[in-house]
Amino acid sequence: MDDDKKQKRKKSLEAFTRQGILDAAIGLLTHEGIHGLTMDRVAMEAGVAKGTLYVYFKNKEVILDAALDAIFDPLVRESLALLDGDQGPDRKLEGISLCHLRFFDEHRDLIRILFFDRERMHSEKNHYTDSRYRTFVERVADVLDEGVRQGLFVPFDSRKVAAMFIEAHMGMVMQRIHDGVSGDVEKDSKQIIDIFMKGLRNRK
Amino acid sequence: MDDDKKQKRKKSLEAFTRQGILDAAIGLLTHEGIHGLTMDRVAMEAGVAKGTLYVYFKNKEVILDAALDAIFDPLVRESLALLDGDQGPDRKLEGISLCHLRFFDEHRDLIRILFFDRERMHSEKNHYTDSRYRTFVERVADVLDEGVRQGLFVPFDSRKVAAMFIEAHMGMVMQRIHDGVSGDVEKDSKQIIDIFMKGLRNRK
Amino acid sequence: MDDDKKQKRKKSLEAFTRQGILDAAIGLLTHEGIHGLTMDRVAMEAGVAKGTLYVYFKNKEVILDAALDAIFDPLVRESLALLDGDQGPDRKLEGISLCHLRFFDEHRDLIRILFFDRERMHSEKNHYTDSRYRTFVERVADVLDEGVRQGLFVPFDSRKVAAMFIEAHMGMVMQRIHDGVSGDVEKDSKQIIDIFMKGLRNRK
Amino acid sequence: MDDDKKQKRKKSLEAFTRQGILDAAIGLLTHEGIHGLTMDRVAMEAGVAKGTLYVYFKNKEVILDAALDAIFDPLVRESLALLDGDQGPDRKLEGISLCHLRFFDEHRDLIRILFFDRERMHSEKNHYTDSRYRTFVERVADVLDEGVRQGLFVPFDSRKVAAMFIEAHMGMVMQRIHDGVSGDVEKDSKQIIDIFMKGLRNRK
DNA sequence: GATGAATGAGTTTTCATTCAT
DNA sequence: TATGAATGAAAACTCATTCAT
Numbered sequence: 138m139d140d141d142k143k144q145k146r147k148k149s150l151e152a153f154t155r156q157g158i159l160d161a162a163i164g165l166l167t168h169e170g171i172h173g174l175t176m177d178r179v180a181m182e183a184g185v186a187k188g189t190l191y192v193y194f195k196n197k198e199v200i201l202d203a204a205l206d207a208i209f210d211p212l213v214r215e216s217l218a219l220l221d222g223d224q225g226p227d228r229k230l231e232g233i234s235l236c237h238l239r240f241f242d243e244h245r246d247l248i249r250i251l252f253f254d255r256e257r258m259h260s261e262k263n264h265y266t267d268s269r270y271r272t273f274v275e276r277v278a279d280v281l282d283e284g285v286r287q288g289l290f291v292p293f294d295s296r297k298v299a300a301m302f303i304e305a306h307m308g309m310v311m312q313r314i315h316d317g318v319s320g321d322v323e324k325d326s327k328q329i330i331d332i333f334m335k336g337l338r339n340r341k
Numbered sequence: 342m343d344d345d346k347k348q349k350r351k352k353s354l355e356a357f358t359r360q361g362i363l364d365a366a367i368g369l370l371t372h373e374g375i376h377g378l379t380m381d382r383v384a385m386e387a388g389v390a391k392g393t394l395y396v397y398f399k400n401k402e403v404i405l406d407a408a409l410d411a412i413f414d415p416l417v418r419e420s421l422a423l424l425d426g427d428q429g430p431d432r433k434l435e436g437i438s439l440c441h442l443r444f445f446d447e448h449r450d451l452i453r454i455l456f457f458d459r460e461r462m463h464s465e466k467n468h469y470t471d472s473r474y475r476t477f478v479e480r481v482a483d484v485l486d487e488g489v490r491q492g493l494f495v496p497f498d499s500r501k502v503a504a505m506f507i508e509a510h511m512g513m514v515m516q517r518i519h520d521g522v523s524g525d526v527e528k529d530s531k532q533i534i535d536i537f538m539k540g541l542r543n544r545k
Numbered sequence: 546m547d548d549d550k551k552q553k554r555k556k557s558l559e560a561f562t563r564q565g566i567l568d569a570a571i572g573l574l575t576h577e578g579i580h581g582l583t584m585d586r587v588a589m590e591a592g593v594a595k596g597t598l599y600v601y602f603k604n605k606e607v608i609l610d611a612a613l614d615a616i617f618d619p620l621v622r623e624s625l626a627l628l629d630g631d632q633g634p635d636r637k638l639e640g641i642s643l644c645h646l647r648f649f650d651e652h653r654d655l656i657r658i659l660f661f662d663r664e665r666m667h668s669e670k671n672h673y674t675d676s677r678y679r680t681f682v683e684r685v686a687d688v689l690d691e692g693v694r695q696g697l698f699v700p701f702d703s704r705k706v707a708a709m710f711i712e713a714h715m716g717m718v719m720q721r722i723h724d725g726v727s728g729d730v731e732k733d734s735k736q737i738i739d740i741f742m743k744g745l746r747n748r749k
Numbered sequence: 750m751d752d753d754k755k756q757k758r759k760k761s762l763e764a765f766t767r768q769g770i771l772d773a774a775i776g777l778l779t780h781e782g783i784h785g786l787t788m789d790r791v792a793m794e795a796g797v798a799k800g801t802l803y804v805y806f807k808n809k810e811v812i813l814d815a816a817l818d819a820i821f822d823p824l825v826r827e828s829l830a831l832l833d834g835d836q837g838p839d840r841k842l843e844g845i846s847l848c849h850l851r852f853f854d855e856h857r858d859l860i861r862i863l864f865f866d867r868e869r870m871h872s873e874k875n876h877y878t879d880s881r882y883r884t885f886v887e888r889v890a891d892v893l894d895e896g897v898r899q900g901l902f903v904p905f906d907s908r909k910v911a912a913m914f915i916e917a918h919m920g921m922v923m924q925r926i927h928d929g930v931s932g933d934v935e936k937d938s939k940q941i942i943d944i945f946m947k948g949l950r951n952r953k
Numbered sequence: 954g955a956t957g958a959a960t961g962a963g964t965t966t967t968c969a970t971t972c973a974t
Numbered sequence: 975t976a977t978g979a980a981t982g983a984a985a986a987c988t989c990a991t992t993c994a995t
Contacts, residue, residue, distance in 0.1 A: 151975095176969055186977040188971085197969065274516070293532060296520070300512035301533065308508030312478070312501045328497060329505065336536030358958080380986060390960045392988080401986065562979080584965060594981045596968080605965070682924070701940060705924045709941065712920030716912035720886070724908070736905060737913065740948030763954090788990060798956040800992085809990065 155193045158183045162204040167246045174201065208247060209269065212240045220276045226284035227334065233277065234306065234326045241310040242322055248314065274299045281337075290337040298337070305329055359397045362387045366408040371450040378405065412451060413473065416444045424480045430488035431538065437481065438510065438530040445514040446526055452514060478503050485541075494541040502541070509533055563601045566591045570612040575654040582609065616655060617677065620648045628684045634692035635742065641685065642714065642734040649718040650730055656718060682707050689745075698745040706745070713737055767805045770795045774816040779858045786813065820859060821881060824852045832888045838896035839946065845889065846918065846938040853922040854934055860926065886911050893949075902949040910949070917941055 161182035165173045176197060180187040194200045219232040241248060277299035284290040309325055365387035369377045380401055384391040398404045423436040445452060481503035488494040513529055569591035573581045584605055588595040602608045627640040649656060685707035692698040717733055773794035777785045788809060792799040806812045831844040853860060889911035896902040921937055 154976095175967085180978090187969090187979095188977050189975085191970075192975065192977095271519070294529075297513055297516045297529065297532065298536070300516040301509040301536070302512070304508040304510075304512030304515075305505040308504035308506070309501055311508075312504040315475070316500075325501065328501065332502070332505070332540030333536060334540075335542075336538075336540040338539075355958080379984080381984085391986090392960055392962095393958080395987070395989095396958070396960095559979080583963080585963085595966090596981055596983095597979080599966070599968095600979070600981095679927070704928075705921055705937065705940065706944070708920035708924040709917040709944070710920070712916040712918075712923075713913040714916075716914070716916030717909055719916075720909045720912035723883070733906075733909065736909065740910070740913070741944060742948075743950075744944030744946075744948040746947075766955095787988085792957090799958095799990090800956050801954085803991075804954065804956095 151193075154183075154185065154189070158185065158190060158193055158200070159203055159207055162200050163208055166201075166204055166208065166250055167244070170246075171250065174204075205250070206269070208250065212236065213269065213273070215240075216273065217276065220280060226280045226287065226289055229280045230277075230302070230333070231326070231330050233280075234330050235322065237303075237306045238310065238313075238322045238326050242313070245310075245314055248310065274303065277302060284337070288339055291339045293337065298333075302329075302333055305333070358387075358389065358393070362389065362394060362397055362404070363407055363411055366404050367412055370405075370408055370412065371448070378408075409473070412448075416440065417473070417477070419444075420477065421480070424484060430484045430491065430493060433484045434481075434506070434537070435530070435534050437484075438534050439526065441507075441510045442514065442517075442526045442530050445510075446517065449514075449518050452511075452518065478507065481506060488541070492543055495543045497541065502537075506533075506537055509537070562591075562593065562597070566593065566598060566601055566608070567611055567615055570608050571616055574609075574612055574616070575652070582612075613677075616652075620644065621677070621681070623648075624681065625684070628688060634688050634695065634697060637688045638685075638710070638741070639734070639738050641688075642738050643730065645711075645714045646718065646721075646730045646734050649714075650721065653718075653722050656715075656722065682711065685710060692745070696747055699747045701745065706741075710737075710741055713741070763805075766795075766797065766801070770797065770802060770805055770812065771815055771819055774812050775820055778813075778816055778820065779856070782858075786816075818881070820856075824848065825881070825885070827852075828885065829888065832892060838892045838899065838901060841892045842889075842914070842945070843938070843942050845892075846942050847934065849915075849918045850922065850925075850934045850938050854925070857922075857926055860922065886915065889914060896949070900951055903951045905949065910945075914941075914945055917945070 158179060161179045161184075162174060165178055165182060169178075174197075176187055176190055179200065180190055183190075190200065194203070215236045216233055219229055219236065222229065222232075224232070274296060278295040281290065281293075281295040281298055281302075285292050285295070306329060309329060313325065362383060365383050366378060369382055369386060373382075378401075380391055380394055383404065384394055387394075394404065398407065419440045420437055423433055423440065426433065426436075428436070478500060482499040485494065485497075485499040485503055485506075489496050489499070510533060513533060517529065566587060569587050570582060573586055573590060577586075582605075584595055584598055587608065588598055591598075598608065602611065623644045624641055627637055627644065630637065630640075632640070682704060686703040689698065689701075689703040689707055689710075693700050693703070714737060717737060721733065770791060773791045773796075774786060777790055777794060781790075786809075788799055788802055791812065792802055795802075802812065806815070827848050828845055831841055831848065834841065834844075836844070886908060890907040893902065893905075893907040893911055893914075897904050897907070918941060921941060925937065
């Protein structure tokens with residue numbers, strides 16, 4: 138029992154340090170960008186020695202991946218909750234649209250990380266990295282398919298359209314950032330939804 | 342006349358080396374990505390000494406910029422020709438759509454460069470870099486505005502929609518690449534156009 | 546207590562490496578001049594990796610500065626001790642004279658470093674560098690002023706004369722080096738003091 | 750005779766180019782300092798090709814030397830004229846003092862070059878460089894000796910005192926520059942002369 | 954003689970990773 | 975487990991000099 142306790146304590150302590158490192162990485166990533174993420178800075182920010190990083194993570198790549206996962210976790214979580222919900226496909230898409238626009242509106246620093254992620258994503262060696270994005274496309278495609286099945290939409294290659302839908306949001310976000318506009322997310326979301334709904338809707 | 346000839350020869354020789362360096366940079370960029378673009382590699386690939394690079398280009402940044410310009414030149418050229426043409430807005434958008442899909446279909450390696458460019462684009466220090474993209478957005482927005490003026494489209498924030506339109510293509514391209522599908526660009530282009538046309542069309 | 550010991554050991558070890566680097570820099574500086582001071586050479590001479598230099602010093606500039614400080618530290622220390630002493634102004638000047646001549650007699654290699662320092666000193670960007678020299682001029686000027694106040698000297702622009710006094714020593718040192726004479730510092734010092742005392746003395 | 754003319758023409762042309770290169774080097778040296786003197790810049794400034802520099806001068810070192818000679822030529826010339834004149838030793842020293850102070854007052858940019866020269870001067874490999882300075886010391890020493898012979902001064906090691914005398918001027922100049930004072934050279938010259946005259950004067 | 958394209962050794966700096974303690 | 979001193983490969987950039995034309 139004592140051993141059990143000890144082990145538990147140890148584990149929680151371990152998790153604590155691990156999380157501290159991750160938090161440091163996330164902070165660096167969001168506030169200073171990809172180039173701010175050096176092992177030195179992470180260690181310093183996390184308040185541990187450089188060597189310790191390698192106790193918890195195999196190498197920088199792994200830290201980066203974990204950090205990206207953690208960063209986008211809220212968005213992914215909210216999106217999946219929506220997609221798994223019991224609303225109709227159209228309402229689900231609206232929800233997705235809104236939460237994406239909101240997320241990047243609040244975390245505009247993340248945009249350049251997202252694009253960095255894309256860069257890695259499409260490099261041969263990092264094929265595995267795109268899992269986040271891929272699953273998301275699949276899930277959105279599922280919703281579209283459901284819409285088609287319900288006779289709401291005309292038939293189409295749902296994954297391609299899903300990708301378009303998602304990227305269209307990125308275009309909107311970038312334009313918003315460029316314009317320096319932050320508020321009124323709803324209107325912009327409505328614009329996107331409007332186009333895609335009209336564009337896909339099955340008119341009897 | 343002799344002098345004229347000489348000068349011509351010299352100039353062409355100069356241009357030759359310059360082009361060789363640029364070609365090396367382009368090759369590296371497309372096949373190995375941004376991180377493959379080191380001055381050492383460029384020099385090696387171009388078959389010149391490292392110092393020679395600095396005779397023709399002030400620094401790495403300039404080479405990178407020139408390479409990106411050269412890479413996207415055909416696309417930019419074709420796009421602008423279309424946009425400047427005298428077709429109706431709808432035909433122009435169709436043309437743009439098709440030539441983008443075709444370009445990235447043939448140069449799929451370039452996708453990750455494009456995203457890298459995006460990354461730079463949104464980093465504070467390189468604000469100016471996005472000129473390529475920005476002007477393109479503006480031009481597409483102009484076409485959309487023309488469509489609105491002609492009563493073809495309902496009114497909307499043309500720049501936001503333009504950004505969406507362009508990005509939707511990127512989504513489509515990425516999905517095509519993921520699917521390993523290359524042919525049948527027309528169909529996919531039609532899909533995009535279909536959505537946006539229906540989505541924006543003024544229904545009397 | 547164990548911890549205390551450990552920390553002490555660690556600190557001394559750290560100081561050891563740091564000093565080793567500094568010694569290497571000093572050696573290079575004195576024996577090969579400014580142009581011998583490359584990071585490669587310093588690392589090699591200190592028996593550490595190049596990267597290690599940057600663990601202990603931010604950049605080359607800092608190493609150079611630290612090395613110059615270390616080199617001139619004995620002279621500065623002795624001079625300031627003299628200047629802060631409670632002897633009369635005339636005895637203080639004699640002391641300064643003697644210790645300067647002695648110092649450069651023993652470290653004649655350093656002369657050219659001194660001049661390098663001067664060179665930096667008067668280059669626009671390194672205005673701040675001359676602090677070593679400037680404070681010294683000020684201090685000597687203070688002594689001269691004291692002499693004036695005591696009625697020992699006639700009034701004059703003390704800082705200008707201080708600069709002259711110091712530089713006159715440099716002239717003497719250079720001439721001694723040229724002549725290949727090393728001994729009999731006292732006599733030469735007396736010569737300088739003689740001129741300046743007679744030159745400045747208030748005759749009744 | 751034709752050949753003779755041709756040769757003359759050639760020679761004068763040659764001298765012309767040579768001088769142009771030298772002028773460029775001098776301009777660079779005075780306005781941008783030692784570090785501004787790159788072969789590229791010299792060639793550009795002189796309006797010749799880089800290779801041409803090597804037709805007229807063996808290497809950079811030679812250009813530098815020639816440039817320094819040219820820069821200090823007016824000062825050297827005036828000084829030697831004074832020293833060779835038929836005034837008394839005291840008047841000669843006064844003249845030297847004044848023309849030095851004036852020279853550096855007008856060409857304060859040159860100070861840092863002078864010190865750079867010093868640095869080279871005392872580096873083993875460039876022993877020969879100090880000839881300018883050495884001869885000057887010798888000449889001043891001659892004047893001092895003359896003064897001793899005339900019973901004007903007490904006996905002393907004239908070369909050491911000559912070096913002191915010259916360096917004292919450098920100290921004065923540096924202090925003047927530091928103070929940002931430019932005018933009233935005469936007063937400062939008088940100060941130096943006053944000290945050395947009283948210091949060396951034979952009082953019956 | 955004049956050119957200027959090309960060179961390449963040499964310089965500073967960064968940073969992920971290792972390893973003895 | 976945790977440390978952090980040490981590493982060294984890799985990167986960008988400079989510039990005096992050479993040499994074919």
